[in-house]
Amino acid sequence: MRSRRNVLAGLGTISVTGLAGCAALPFGNDHSDNEDVSLSTEDIGSLAWPESPFPVTVPPSLVNAHRDRTRELLAAVPPDPSVPNGAVAEEVQSDREHTVNQLDDEPDESWPTEELSTWRGRRNEAAGVLGTYRAATGKDDAEALTERQQGVRDDLASFVADHEYRASSPLEAVLAHAPIEELVGDCRRHVRPAPAYPSDPVASPFQAGDAVGRVELARATLADARRLRETYLGERSETTAQWTALIDASRRLEYAASRTRSSVDDFLDREESPFRADLDGTAGRWLFRRASGYVEAKVEEAREHRNDGQFAAAVIEAGQILAGVEALRATINGIRDGAYLGEVTTESVSRTADRAREAITTAGERDNPRVAAQIVRPTLGTFEYVTNLIAEHYADAVRVEGDLAWAELYARAVPAAAEFVVERLE
């Protein structure tokens, strides 16, 4: 099982990357006549993720490094910590125990990059426990932490200076280096000296623990970026720098995404409903909200990544915009033909989930499965998010059906979007 913190962190990530554009629509209201529809996670079933998009096998040594380090950090905290403040002692003990219990727990993740992310989180927690314990027992780590931060920044700068997207083809450059780009961006964020280590760590031991944990997370993140790059290059005998090719492809796809998106410009950022039908209380309303919000948010995300030089990510996001626009077009046509406006029942949600799962699975089995897996990734987040909402009894059936309907339409556009992207990388 995942810890509550990890679940919440996961939801936080999804809210940014998977559920973008969820501010209330300016038209209509959220009233639903279907509030009594009960849902269980069995009603929507479980989703098998497509194969990992990373082009080579990731060896267990990467996870083992995190596990060993996590164990080492926890070993420096006594199982029964002696801290004058009993509440602090209790929380340190509880957090330590929680993290210790995860040491032999294999994360339930389908992709090695996701598994590594889970282990970085555990390492972060372990370092946080140690940092909190040391602060609570009078050890001031401010100076050591500053040195560690500087060291990570130096290593990061060196890594980035050498990052020229070496790969055997532009396509593999996208697949191998997109997760590396993401790790570099994450590391840069984690290694910033804010929030600061407290000036009085005894008074604020948890703040101290958070600062220590964040630097440990930055180190772990950079280590994964380096090891993933080494792993990929170790499996390919002939590679060349693909940086320029990636920038060129990214630009071409940016133009394509922009032109394709312009076909639905009149359906984005709308003050009024573009439909004559009353969508209040229908799955169609949530579907349209999701489909249009996704395109708006993804366009912005791709722009930020291009500006930040993350061209592998921008290539994938261009494909996601193309699939998102197609999902929006199908949404518009469907609602105008009277679809997605009917009564929502447990059975209708279940059928929509079946179609979504089938579409997602098919997307990962067609040509270009690795690129398709990257492009279809947002629907995996949607499925996970909806499952969690149902499990926590927060789910509204109408919204769930709208979100799952979007996942289906989007996933069905993925094979064509993947082919479009791959052709422009050749």
Added chain:
Amino acid sequence: MVMPSLTRRRALLAVASGVAALAGCSSEADPPMIDPQSNHNTIEDYEVRHVRNEDGVVLFAHGAELPTPNDEERGRYARHGRSVIVSEDDLAELRFGDVQEAGRLRSFVTETDFDSSSVYLLSMPVEACYEIRLQSATVELDELKRDDLQPHADFCRTHRPADVECSVEEIHTVGFAIRLPVAAEQSSGMGRGMSSSCRPSPRGEYFNATVTPASGGGGE
């Protein structure tokens, strides 16, 4: 000549331009509309033959006689040629030069099946140290629906490689025969554009898949 049906022409055009959803696919009474912004449709699936004559001769012309390259003003003007060929009759009205490059254009046009295709034929003078590249071909969709093919070709002009020996005084002639996978009964117009840069156009390619919505939302 048996002309293809209008429906078939539209199908050919849809395939050629990559635009699956032609006008009329959504309810017109329910604005706004999905706008593919493709009234001036790019043809993606064309074939082209490109020739270059280094003597600067006239490659083809309408009528019985070709102007000679020695006729300075007239020859320079006559190097510009444009013709849309939608039938054997159109082809019969053209006269091609005797040089090998003109012959290659002529054979390309002759090999065309006008039941399913048309040819946009162009020639133009170019300075010896430059080259002209075809960048895109488009047709007026609305006119084509009325069986009137009005093509437009966009070119760009750029330096030839630096190791090409050439004189700034010399003029060559280039010719392009663009076989468009659309048929029509006539052509009442044509267009041509020339860019001074051959850098990629910022106009992006249009993506269109064929995802259809569920018939009843949560329905079967």
